[in-house]
Amino acid sequence: MQLVGILEIKSFEKIKEFLNDEHVGRISSIDVSGFPQIIPMNFVFLNDAIYMHSHVKGEKLDNISNNDKVGFEADRELEFLPSYFEDPHNAALADTLYISVVVKGIASFVTDREEKTLALNGLMEKYQPEGFYDPLKSDMRVLDAVSVIKINPQTLHGKYKIGQHMSSNDRMILAKKILEKNSATAKTTLKIMGFEEIDGVLTMIDEPKW
Template sequence: MFREMRRKDRAMVEEETKMLLETAQVGILSTVSTDNTPYGVPMNFVYTNEVIYLHCALEGQRLDNIVNNDSICFTVVDAVELMPAAFATKYKSAVIFGKIIVVEDIEEKRKGLIDIVKKYSPDFYEAGLQYIDKAFEKIKVLKIEVSKMTGKARL
């Protein structure tokens, strides 16, 4: 199923890939619908304890898709710098394959949301906790269990 990376000279070691996942701001969650139509959507996320947490509304295309097929691909690109004269681009990227679930456990859901607040709004932690409390029933938390991770960079 997985091909070897063609440009092995650009492969990042696992720790570099994990660091990218900890610092990147946006990732693309890719799912497949029941008619095999691919669907990719940019999302905020947090990588913690070897899993990725995301949040979303209570309904939508991504949720419809994962009910029928929980296999996903999640892609992150960061540190992008165009090099027009060289017809090239500097970048760091990670591609994640795994399974995605809707978090049903209340404590894990809260922890995922708190970790998202810590990443995106660290200076507003207390306000973030209040926001979580007010919006808790209107938010789904998704968890990606990583089965394969690759990182690649051109610096």
């Protein structure tokens, strides 16, 4: 199997899980000069669509009004793998473990008040899960003060690289190097890779297949 196939996220549930966890996505629209404009946005993935809230005026809204075809992506760098993990001299061996989702879709502005309320409350539930707020209702005037952009995906592709392209022995060697480097993200990365420290011994307890 080609490497690109090994790196593909085949589970839609894993893609949804990733999108629900990520706080920043990027929407790409086409401006009046034909150039892509990329904007980082908060977002929520609901009912197989992406929702974002925005001011009622702005360049991205104008872009979407003129051309509703957009791109969207979210990504997470899990761990940078320095080249010296493989060779103390060859910089070309530097690598990165990551997760990413890329969407091509059709953007629209939500006008139905019930759907707009659903999206805005979904954003609040995602970004403020501890609560301490009153959910919005569809008859509130505040709904008129914001735009809600909806992207209906036409294609949705996910990729992940957590060592699944390596042999079990090579993955263990890599995991030990990540643990030894002890970056701020090391333990989280190792857990995603399927490793845990048990009684001080790094052990693969899972074979993640996405």
